[in-house]
Amino acid sequence: MSAVSAVPVATIKFYLRENLLAAGERSAPNQADYGPDHLSRLRLIRSLIDVGGLAVADARRVLEAIDSDLPLQQTFDIAQRAVSEQIQPTDVSTVALDRIDAELSGWLVSAGNPGRLAAARVMDSCTAVGQRDARGWLNRYAQAALLVAEADLDEIEALSDRAAQAQTVVVGTVLGDALFSGLRRAAQEHVSALRFSPTATAHHQNPHDTCP
């Protein structure tokens, strides 16, 4: 399996020991056979840990959720907790929580949603460093987050079987953060180039660019 997947044997053994990956069919004393399901599970583990940055215990938790019969909303919850730092309601100010709740007015969000607390903590941090919320900064972030969440759910609803949907919930939640922050850096460079040096030629113009 190492040869096909380009994953080192030691890494595969580690995943087996950590119960992330099921053991193969033993075909000889020192040899085990792995099928296509094993290979795709191996690739999923690599994505979650290497690209998504999940800890082994969190990866195990989301893999169990994929294999379970849990409703999708619970799978979402497990995936969200796996990618979120543990923040307690006592770690954030009431002012910041009120600010976030006012922004998410009308959203169906539980009080313990890890993102609600994380966003409130950022607000506290902004206040501490004197960062103002100018020109609707927070509101525009919330609107963009809604667009991304709609895209995530559309992606899930495009699939018909439960197992594929659950995997998409996990992969989308875990890799979506990395994708968005990457695109955000590209967009920042683009928008700041437009505003600060519109005639810049040092920039790599996209080869597919059809704009003047």
Add this chain to the structure above:
Amino acid sequence: MSAVSAVPVATIKFYLRENLLAAGERSAPNQADYGPDHLSRLRLIRSLIDVGGLAVADARRVLEAIDSDLPLQQTFDIAQRAVSEQIQPTDVSTVALDRIDAELSGWLVSAGNPGRLAAARVMDSCTAVGQRDARGWLNRYAQAALLVAEADLDEIEALSDRAAQAQTVVVGTVLGDALFSGLRRAAQEHVSALRFSPTATAHHQNPHDTCP
């Protein structure tokens, strides 16, 4: 300063040793005076490290950029590199880079932008786990990233002096990731509640909610 800032003395000493914070005026053999600039710098360091998750070396680098006379675009670049994993062009496939470049067609993005490479790596990962790009998933992420970048730049342009702008570039880049991923989790819960259980009552309805 520890009493005013609620930062432990040992942490402040650590920041001093690591040259993140300048030494105060010595007022007695074992006593130093710190002014309001020290306090605000201390709060900034806390935000970057504790909430933004920066390593000490990266925090030092972005603080130097704030204190420098570098053009804002270079400050952006330093802030982006501080929050981005080091990915080499050889770490991602040409297919994935082409996919991202096609998506960012018309954007002024340099070939070495860390976000471009990070986004391409996510694409490789999606391909490896058989994740499809259904219903314009990638494109919608890119559009949302553009909205966020516009909000970031508007926030910066609302300020008049260079030092405040540079600080906002850094704070916005570092904390913006945490803010967005938090709001995204709240939005995911909201949208999935609407779609999967529109009559759910277990959800905490926002107290500020004025919708029916």
